[in-house]
Amino acid sequence: MNNFINIFEMSPRDGLQNEKNFIATNDKIKFINKLSLCGFRKIETSSFVSARWVPQLADASEVFMGIKRNENVKYTALTPNEIGLDNALKVNVDEIAVFAAASETFSIKNINCDIESSILRFEPVINKALKNKIPVRGYISCVAHCPYEGNVDPKIVSQIAEKLVNMGCYEVSLGDTTGKGSPDHTLKILEECLNVLTPDKLAGHFHDTFKNALKNIEVCIDNGIKTFDSSVGGLGGCPYSPGAEGNVDTEKVNQLLLLKGYQTNLDIQKINECSKIALKLKKDGTYD
Ligand code: HMG
Numbered sequence: 097m098n099n100f101i102n103i104f105e106m107s108p109r110d111g112l113q114n115e116k117n118f119i120a121t122n123d124k125i126k127f128i129n130k131l132s133l134c135g136f137r138k139i140e141t142s143s144f145v146s147a148r149w150v151p152q153l154a155d156a157s158e159v160f161m162g163i164k165r166n167e168n169v170k171y172t173a174l175t176p177n178e179i180g181l182d183n184a185l186k187v188n189v190d191e192i193a194v195f196a197a198a199s200e201t202f203s204i205k206n207i208n209c210d211i212e213s214s215i216l217r218f219e220p221v222i223n224k225a226l227k228n229k230i231p232v233r234g235y236i237s238c239v240a241h242c243p244y245e246g247n248v249d250p251k252i253v254s255q256i257a258e259k260l261v262n263m264g265c266y267e268v269s270l271g272d273t274t275g276k277g278s279p280d281h282t283l284k285i286l287e288e289c290l291n292v293l294t295p296d297k298l299a300g301h302f303h304d305t306f307k308n309a310l311k312n313i314e315v316c317i318d319n320g321i322k323t324f325d326s327s328v329g330g331l332g333g334c335p336y337s338p339g340a341e342g343n344v345d346t347e348k349v350n351q352l353l354l355l356k357g358y359q360t361n362l363d364i365q366k367i368n369e370c371s372k373i374a375l376k377l378k379k380d381g382t383y384d
């Protein structure tokens with residue numbers, strides 16, 4: 097389908113990792129089961145990271161074991177290292193992601209190593225995942241701006257993106273972690289990345305702190321990008337990016353894409369119900 101755009105749902109991972117309260121495992125499972133009925137092809141379900149670093153997602157294995165899988169959905173997770181990958185493999189995660197950053201300080205704050213060491217650490221993770229026939233996605237955080245270092249050079253982003261693809265990532269999602277990237281800045285990042293990669297190797301991951309996300313998505317679409325990450329209810333944020341707000345809201349992205357004549361194959365009513373649950377999880381910390 098030429099006019100299909102893939103909306104990759106992030107809320108159980110990017111959303112719930114950033115909530116103050118620990119959401120009960122059973123509530124997470126109910127939320128993901130409900131999201132599974134919306135028509136998403138992929139749901140980022142949790143992260144196999146250190147519970148000391150992200151206590152909110154310490155129950156990743158239980159969540160994966162508890163969800164009712166829809167055969168049309170791939171359930172994905174973040175795995176920063178081999179420990180994470182091994183835990184993910186045990187519970188049959190469909191797809192994993194490694195996550196790098198374009199800023200040294202953010203890299204250290206987020207995964208406790210510099211950019212070069214992180215790439216070296218990802219190599220065995222990617223190789224082992226691919227050997228197990230598990231597709232690997234790559235993320236780059238702080239593509240526009242770093243909360244600690246300020247503006248980021250787009251050339252650094254394209255160099256890391258190219259490396260991740262050469263290492264075996266099927267796609268690299270460009271993360272505007274702080275939400276400060278303007279459409280002009282986004283265009284510069286894309287131009288650099290498209291010098292070394294084709295658009296099908298790139299995705300957009302915009303946090304909407306400064307309400308730039310939808311404009312940035314339009315710039316991406318104009319440049320041939322066809323996958324966007326979003327979260328119902330606009331949930332999301334990174335515990336290591338102070339002040340960054342949620343991912344762009346799935347409902348808003350869907351509405352924009354439909355208005356522009358694209359197909360997303362999502363059920364608007366069901367997304368709306370999930371948005372309400374997401375907001376309740378945020379406000380009260382419980383599903384019911
Ligand atoms: P470290 O402390 O350097 O790890 O953390 P280590 O290898 O030195 O090990 C220390 C201890 O952690 C050991 O346990 C390990 O077994 C354990 P001990 O011997 O002390 O009992 N450990 C683990 N336990 C469970 N799962 C694991 C794991 N690895 C080690 N995978 C580490 C390094 C990468 C683990 C840590 O920094 C970490 O977990 N960071 C994750 C941070 C995170 O999840 N951030 C949010 C996601 S990224 C994001 O939101 C951005 C994105 O949305 C895009 C955007 O918006 O920009 C993707």
Ligand code: MG
Pocket residue numbers: 110271273301303332333334343
């Ligand atoms: Mg994010």
